[in-house]
Amino acid sequence: MKIFSHNKKIILFVVLLATLTTLALGQGTRVGFYSTSCPRVETIVQNAVQTAVRANPTVAPGILRMFFHDCFVNGCDGSILIDGASSEKTAPPNGNLRGFEVIDAAKTQLETACPGVVSCADILALAARDSVVQTGGVSWSVPLGRRDGRVSQASDAANLPGFNEPINALIRKFSDKGLNTQDLVALSGSHTLGTAACGLFSYRLYNYNNTNAPDPSINPSFLPTLQNLCPNGGDGTRRVAMDSGSVGRFDNTYYAMLRDGRGVLESDAALWNNPATQTLVRRFLGIRGLAGLTFNIEFGRSMVKMGNIEVKSGTQGEIRRVCTATN
Structure with a gap:
């Protein structure tokens, strides 16, 4: 009876995981976006996250929170990654974010493997998923095809959901x-x-x-x-x-x-x-x-769903050469 119960849970898990994969279809993005232009993108990002989380487990929640803070401010466009005296990164709610170096490391490798192809916004979306997986969570298919934003202002982060809001x-x-x-x-x-x-x-x-x-x-x-x-x-x-x-x-x-x-x-x-x-x-x-x-x-x-908030695609935005600065 216990064996049957165990097998039943495994079957349920497989069915649920397959269902999630079919649901992972965003508007303006799609699973497999880089299958031809940069087929190693997911492996490269996954390896960068895995190495970082093993060295410092606090990187995982940092990257996950970074993705949330990026998407809620002018959409999922990687604008949280841009350096500058008054960029989003400097806003009070973003003061304790960590893991930026992981995104930069993945971007450096991707610029060697397939230069000018993968956006920083997509790297962050993949890294957020991989941070969950590295800490014991279940994976999901990440729709890709976001382009990077050119604007990053600390003032835009004022409307992020707050820790003490009703x-x-x-x-x-x-x-x-x-x-x-x-x-x-x-x-x-x-x-x-x-x-x-x-x-x-x-x-x-x-x-x-x-x-x-x-x-x-x-x-x-x-x-x-x-x-x-x-x-x-x-x-x-x-x-x-x-x-x-x-x-x-x-x-x-x-x-x-x-x-x-x-x-x-x-x-x-x-x-x-x-x-x-x-x-x-x-x-x-x-x-x-x-x-x-x-x-x-x-x-x-x-x-x-969150990863498809106000996504830039087509001719909108750009594909940054480095994630910390616009081209």
Whole structure:
């Protein structure tokens, strides 16, 4: 009976993975875009990410977050990668992004293998997927064919979804980009990787909404842990794991943290405290094992949707020679 159950899960996994592959068809992009012009593109990017993540696991959540921040500002055009005194990279929400050197390394190799062909925006999209795979997540087919943007301004990053915004504001910001509430909950699951600075959430621990008391939605048994990690008036740059259940592994334990009142950021906790989003959190929790597959599949689907926000194609934008500067 156990053997049958195990085989059934394997079959379900294969079916779900095949379904995701067929769903990975974006508008303006397509799977296999470089199959003739640069057939080694996915291998080159994958190797660059693999090498970097093995050397420094914090690179994985950094690249994943970088892709999110790129797509939500003027579309997925690699503008987050451009250097400059007032570029997107310098905006406060982007201050702690990491992994830029991985994109640069992949680009250098690709310019040797197939010069002037692969956009930095596509490299970032592939690297985000590979960061998930390297940390235990399920792969998905990435539609490609984006072109790189020529404009990168810090001021444009002001409208990125915030860590302390009300849930309705977050839903609205996602909707403005063509993403629905399920996409919000699924993509928030990326917080199963990475850390948050104390300065982003310590207000929840001591003086929430000027009450001179902690946020009541924080589990009382979890509160001392956070307070010890982030003392009142302490170092706001100290970083705390957003998913203490499985640090560094891409899985669905993040949602268990929300259910148990152990969400670190206010925007995370809000997903459990709102009826509409709580339903989706419960779905991604579900039955042990099966729910993990459901989350992985839906996360990949949402990443494909996000990866097609305001994509530049055809004669729009350019193919940068280096990712840090326009041609």
